[in-house]
Amino acid sequence: MTADAPGFVPTPHPAWLPDDAFAALGRRRVVVAGDGALAGTVAEEVAAATARFGGSFSRLEVGDGVADADLVLTLATDTDAGSASGTDPDAGEGFRLTREGGAVVVQADGDAGLLHGLFHVVRLGEAAFDGPDADETHAPATGLRMLDHWDNVDTHPVMGQVERGYSGGSLFYEDGVVRADLSRVERYARLLAAVGINRVAINNVNVHRREARLLTDDLGDVVRIAAVFRRWGIRVHLSVSFASPILLGGLSTSDPLDTDVAHWWVRAAARVWSAIPDFGGFVVKADSEGQPGPFAYGRTHADGANMLAAAVEPYDGLIHWRAFVYDHRQDWRDRSTDRARAAYDHFHPLDGAFADNVVVQVKYGPMDFQVREPVSPVLAAMPRTRIALELQVTQEYTGQQRHAVYLGPQWSQILGFSFWSADGGASPTVADLATGRAKAVEDPGTGAWHKPAGGFAAVSNAGDDEFWTGHPFAQANLYAYGRLCWDPTLDPADLLDEWAGLTFPGAPDAVRQALHTVLDGSWETYERYTSPLGVGFMVRPGHHYGPDVDGYEYTPWGTYHFADRDGIGVDRSVRTGTGYAGQYPSPWRETYESTRTCPDELLLFFHHVPYTHVLHSGSTVIQHIYDTHFAGVDAVERMIEAWSAVSPLVDPRLAERVAERFAEQLRSATEWRDQINTYFLRKSGIPDERGRTIY
Amino acid sequence: MTADAPGFVPTPHPAWLPDDAFAALGRRRVVVAGDGALAGTVAEEVAAATARFGGSFSRLEVGDGVADADLVLTLATDTDAGSASGTDPDAGEGFRLTREGGAVVVQADGDAGLLHGLFHVVRLGEAAFDGPDADETHAPATGLRMLDHWDNVDTHPVMGQVERGYSGGSLFYEDGVVRADLSRVERYARLLAAVGINRVAINNVNVHRREARLLTDDLGDVVRIAAVFRRWGIRVHLSVSFASPILLGGLSTSDPLDTDVAHWWVRAAARVWSAIPDFGGFVVKADSEGQPGPFAYGRTHADGANMLAAAVEPYDGLIHWRAFVYDHRQDWRDRSTDRARAAYDHFHPLDGAFADNVVVQVKYGPMDFQVREPVSPVLAAMPRTRIALELQVTQEYTGQQRHAVYLGPQWSQILGFSFWSADGGASPTVADLATGRAKAVEDPGTGAWHKPAGGFAAVSNAGDDEFWTGHPFAQANLYAYGRLCWDPTLDPADLLDEWAGLTFPGAPDAVRQALHTVLDGSWETYERYTSPLGVGFMVRPGHHYGPDVDGYEYTPWGTYHFADRDGIGVDRSVRTGTGYAGQYPSPWRETYESTRTCPDELLLFFHHVPYTHVLHSGSTVIQHIYDTHFAGVDAVERMIEAWSAVSPLVDPRLAERVAERFAEQLRSATEWRDQINTYFLRKSGIPDERGRTIY
Incomplete structure (x- = not known):
C-alpha cells in the first residue's frame, strides 16, 4: 500500500453510477424525444453511454415516427407540453414503460419523468430489454x-x-x-x-x-x-x-x-x-x-x-x-418532565x-x-x-x-x-x-x-x-x-x-452475497452491541460516538435510563409513569402500557423493570444484555470474515477503506460490549450465566 | 448595574498593589542607593509613592552619607557591586532590615534584594516604621x-x-x-x-x-x-x-x-x-x-x-x-497498570x-x-x-x-x-x-x-x-x-x-474577617462536595468542570474509582493491589498499606472498601459521602452569607463579579452533591441515615 502524495485528490468513486451501469442501455439503439431541459440531460446521458458501448442514439421531436429502436424515451403524447419544459420539476415525474418483443418505450408524464424513466432502465440493466412483454406505470409515492x-x-x-x-x-x-x-x-x-x-x-x-x-x-x-x-x-x-x-x-x-x-x-x-x-x-x-x-x-x-x-x-x-x-435545559432530578x-x-x-x-x-x-x-x-x-x-x-x-x-x-x-x-x-x-x-x-x-x-x-x-x-x-x-x-x-x-x-457491475455473485451477509442484519447487530432494549443513548456526550453509559444520565438533555442496582428503564406508562404511552392511538397505547404486552425491543423505553424481569424471549433483562453484547461482537467478526473472502474481488482502494472501517467497528463494538457488560455487572451484581469475561 | 459599551476595556484591577498599599512608605522620607537596573525600578516606585503621599525621595550612590531618612534602601556595602548591576537577577535576592527608633534601613545583598526589600516594606505598611527596633535578615528559600x-x-x-x-x-x-x-x-x-x-x-x-x-x-x-x-x-x-x-x-x-x-x-x-x-x-x-x-x-x-x-x-x-x-492510552480493563x-x-x-x-x-x-x-x-x-x-x-x-x-x-x-x-x-x-x-x-x-x-x-x-x-x-x-x-x-x-x-486597603476589619470565613476552609469545602476520600476525578472529561462520576471510568486515562454495588476505591497496597504504597519510604508505606492506618482522606486512593466500611471518623463510607456532600453545599451557603454582609464595603465591580461567581459555585456545588449522592444511592441501595433528599 502506498500513501498518496500530499495534495492528491482522488477522483470520486462513481457510487451507483459507474460507466458500466450503462452497458445494457449503451449497446442499444436509443431514441430520446422531448425538448425540455431534462430531456436534454437524458439525451446527454444516452449519447455518452451509446458512444461508449457501441449503441446508437438519435434525438427526435415528440410524436415523430420511430423505427428500429430498442429503447424510446419520450413524453406521453397526451401530456401537456407546457409542463414538460416548465420550471416545475415535480410535475410529471411518472412514466409508463411498455416492452414488446424486446423493444422498450418509456412514455413520461413530463420532463422529469424522462429522467426517472432513464434511470429506471439503467437499474434494470439487461432485464430492461430481456424481460417478458410488459406494460407498467411508475410514479413516485410523493412529490416531496x-x-x-x-x-x-x-x-x-x-x-x-x-x-x-x-x-x-x-x-x-x-x-x-x-x-x-x-x-x-x-x-x-x-x-x-x-x-x-x-x-x-x-x-x-x-x-x-x-x-x-x-x-x-x-x-x-x-x-x-x-x-x-x-x-x-x-x-x-x-x-x-x-x-x-x-x-x-x-x-x-x-x-x-x-x-x-x-x-x-x-x-x-x-x-x-x-x-x-x-x-x-x-x-x-x-x-x-x-x-x-x-x-x-x-x-x-x-x-x-x-x-x-x-x-x-x-x-x-x-x-x-x-x-x-x-x-434541552431539563433538570435531571425532575422525573415528571419527559x-x-x-x-x-x-x-x-x-x-x-x-x-x-x-x-x-x-x-x-x-x-x-x-x-x-x-x-x-x-x-x-x-x-x-x-x-x-x-x-x-x-x-x-x-x-x-x-x-x-x-x-x-x-x-x-x-x-x-x-x-x-x-x-x-x-x-x-x-x-x-x-x-x-x-x-x-x-x-x-x-x-x-x-x-x-x-x-x-x-x-x-x-x-x-x-x-x-x-x-x-x-x-x-x-x-x-x-x-x-x-x-x-x-x-x-x-x-x-x-x-x-x-x-459493483460485473462482480461475481459472491460479492453480492457477502454484502447481504454483512449488511442485511447490520442494523440489528449494531443494536445488539449498543444500548439495550430501546433505552437509547449511552453514548459519549457531544460527538455521540462510542459508549458512555452514564454520559447523559445527569445532564439537562432529557435522555436518561435510570439504572440503579435493582433495575433500569423509563416508566412512560399512563398509570404510573410520564403518560407518554397515552399519546398513541389504540391498540398501541394499551400494548405499550403494560410490560406484559410491550415488545421486548422497546421494553426499557416504556418501563422501568428489575434486571431479573423475564422478557418474552424467555431471557432475563440482565442476561439479555450480556447475551446480545457478546452476540453483537461475534456478528461483527462474522461480517468481517464474510467480506474478507470477497474483498480481493473489488477495487483495492475501496477494499482498503472497508478494511480500515471494519477494524474500527470491531474495536468499537468490543468497547461497547465490555463497557455495557461491566457497567451492568458492577451495578446488578448478577453474573453472566455462561461465565464469559466481564471486567 | 449598567452594561459596558462594546469595546470597553476596563483598567485592570490593581490586585495587591493598589496605590494605597504604598501609603505608609509614600509619606516617609526615603532614600534609594544603588545603580543597578532594579535599583532604578525601586527608585521609580518610591518616587511615585512619595509624590503621591507627600513624602520625599532622594537617590544616592551606595555608601553616601544619609541623614534624616525614615527609610534607606541600599546595597550592603560588602556586596560585590558587580553583581548588583549584572544581568543575574537571582544573585543577591536577600536583604537585611534594621529598624532603630523608627528609622529603617534595608541593606540588600544585591540589585534584586533592593526590589524584594522594597516590597517587604510595602507589605508591612505602617508596621514597617512603627515596630520595635529590629535587625532581621531575609532571603528566599530557593532561587528557583x-x-x-x-x-x-x-x-x-x-x-x-x-x-x-x-x-x-x-x-x-x-x-x-x-x-x-x-x-x-x-x-x-x-x-x-x-x-x-x-x-x-x-x-x-x-x-x-x-x-x-x-x-x-x-x-x-x-x-x-x-x-x-x-x-x-x-x-x-x-x-x-x-x-x-x-x-x-x-x-x-x-x-x-x-x-x-x-x-x-x-x-x-x-x-x-x-x-x-x-x-x-x-x-x-x-x-x-x-x-x-x-x-x-x-x-x-x-x-x-x-x-x-x-x-x-x-x-x-x-x-x-x-x-x-x-x-494515556491505558486499557481500563487492565487493573494491573496503575x-x-x-x-x-x-x-x-x-x-x-x-x-x-x-x-x-x-x-x-x-x-x-x-x-x-x-x-x-x-x-x-x-x-x-x-x-x-x-x-x-x-x-x-x-x-x-x-x-x-x-x-x-x-x-x-x-x-x-x-x-x-x-x-x-x-x-x-x-x-x-x-x-x-x-x-x-x-x-x-x-x-x-x-x-x-x-x-x-x-x-x-x-x-x-x-x-x-x-x-x-x-x-x-x-x-x-x-x-x-x-x-x-x-x-x-x-x-x-x-x-x-x-x-482592600482601608477596608473595615469585617472584610478581612469575611475573607477568612470564606476562604480559610474553602479547599476542604470544595473537597467535601466533589469526589470523596481521595478517589479523585469524577469530573466531566475534557474540560474537567462539574461532576461526571463515571466520566473517566472506562477511558484510557488511568483515572478510575472502580465503584460497584458493593464498594469503591483503588487497591494500591503492596499485598493485594498495584504496589503503589510501596513507593513510599517508611513509615508511610506501612501507613498507607493498611485500611486500619490509612488516613480517611486518602482511603479510596489506596484501598477498595465496602460502602459499609467504618472510617476513623466513626462514619461509614457511604454515610460519609452523603454527609460531606450535604455539608459542602451548606458551607457554600454560609460562605455566601458571610461575604454578602460585607460586599457593599468593597468596589462594586469586584462585588458584582464575586456575586456572579458565588451563584455559579452554589449551583455547581448543588449539582455535585446531587449527582454524587444519587449515583451512590442508586449503586449501593443504602439510604441516607438522616433521610435527606437524594434523587
Missing part, C-alpha cells in the same frame, strides 16, 4: 422527496464544516464560501436524481450568523448551486434563521405578528424567487436547542410558520417546520392551525434518531396538518459511517408501521400518512387526512470524501433512502441488490 | 521560584488561547502573535515581583507547531517580553518541543544521541542567549500525553534532558524536565543520571492536581537529582476560578509533609527537598541531597481578565504561591491577611 444538508459555510468551532458529517468536508462550501468549482455537486446531483431525490436543503438547520447570509448577500451563490441541481430535476431549499429580520434586516424583532417582520420576509421571498424561479422553500428549526423562534414573542409555532408561509405562498413555496422541539412527550405536547394542539404550504417535519421517533425508538406519535396526531417523516441517513447515533450499518430495514419497518393496528392489516401506515395515501381511520376522530401530505426528508450522509460517505457501504443508505421515498413498499434487501448490482 | 504559563500563541481548537485558563485571554499573545502592547505584561511582572516570583515560562508545555517557533522566528518577540520582565527581576524561560530539530530545523530525527540534533540545539541555545543574556532555560514535556520525546528513539529521559542540558550549560541555563509521564505508579517507575531508576543543570519537575501528587492526593513519592525517591515541586495555581480541578477555593492550606500541607516521619518532627519536609535544605536521611539510603535542589514551579492562573484571575479571590492563590516559594513555612492564614490588607 427531500435531502437536508447540515453543512456550514464557515467551519463551526464545535460542529465543524458539516454538523454530524462523517464524510469529509462539505460538497458546497469550503473556506467560508460557496465553492467556485461545483463539478462535484454536479456528480452528486446526478447520483441523487438516479435514486429519485427531487429536493435538497443546502445548509444546516442550525443557522449560524454566517449561514444566514445565504438568504441575502450570497443569493448569487445559491443561484449557481440551484442551476446545477436543476439539470437533474432537483429543487433547492434553504434553512433560514427565524431571527433573520434581526440578523440580516436590522429590525429589532422577529415577532411573526409584527408587520415589519412579515414585510421583511415578503421582500426576502420575492428576491429569492426572482433569482431562482423554481426555488423550493425554507426549512426552519425554531425554538429548538437554542435556535430562535416565535416563543420569544409569546407566539405559537403556527404563528411563526404561517407568517413565513404567507411570504412564500405566491411562488408555491413551502415551509418545512421542524417538530423537534423540547426542553422529553419523549415534548413534540406531541407542543404540536398536537396546533393541528389544523398551519397553512396549506407548511410541512411539519417530524423525526421518526420521539427522541433523536436512536437505533431503536417507538415511532413518533406526532405522525398520527395531526390529521389536519401536512406531515413529513424525517429520517437520518447520516449515521449520527448508528456508527458514524465507521460502522457498517444498513438502515434500509429500520426505515422500512418505520414506513410500514401502523398506528391503528397491531399487525398492519388494512389500516394506514406511516408511509401512507407521509405520502397522503392514508385512508380514513376512526381514531383520532376526524377521519380522512384531507391535507396534501408532507412527504419525506432526511439528513444527508454525503461529503467530499472519495467514497462520498466515508464508509463505502454507507452509500447503500443514501441509495435506499431515495428509493424508499419513491416507493416506500420496496424491500430493503432488494434495494441492496439494486445498489450492489449497480455499484 | 517559577511560574509556568500554559498560553498558546494561536488559539488551540480544543484548548483555546490558554490551556486550562479561566481568566480570559493570554497576557502575552493575541490573534496568533505576541502582543504589540506589553503594558499589561509590565503590570503583571510588577505584581509577580512583589510576591517574589523570579522566573516565568511564557508558553504552554504542550508545544504546538506555531508555538515551537518562539524559539527561532519569533525570538525577537521573546526579547521584548524578557525586557519587560527584566525590569522586575524576573527571567524568562521557554517551553520547547523535543521535536524542534524536525519541526524547525528540517532534520529527520530528534534523537538525543544524534550529533546533528545535539548541534542543532547548541546553535539554538547560542542564538537565544545571544539575544537574551539572562534567559532562564527550557521547559520540556516529553513523552507525555502525545508530546514527542526520547522514547521514540529508544533513549531515556536522562539522555534527552542531558543533551539539552549540555547545549544550555555554557550560559548557566536550566532544563526543566517534567516527570508527568504515564500511559497510573499513580508511572512517574516513579519511569524516573526513580534514573536518579543520578541527570546533568547538574537539569531540574526534574514533579507534580505534587502522583495523578494530576486533584483536590486531594498523597504527595508524590518521586519527590523522595531521587536524592541525587535536582527536584522541583510543581503546583497548579490555575484551578483546573479545583473549581476553575468559578469556585472560591483558597489553595494556600493545601500547598502548605504538601510543603510540610515529611516522607520519613508521621508527624514531621525533625526529618526533612517536601519544602526542604525542593529548596535544598534537606538534611541527611537514612532511607532511601544514600543520605544527603548533594545536588542543588530544583525549587518550585506552578501553573499560573492569570490572564487578561479585568481581575487577572476570573474570580477576584483567586488572586489570593497567586499571591500565596509566590510568598510560599519565598518562605514555605509561612502560614496560609497569615498570607490571606497580607493579601487582604494590600488588596
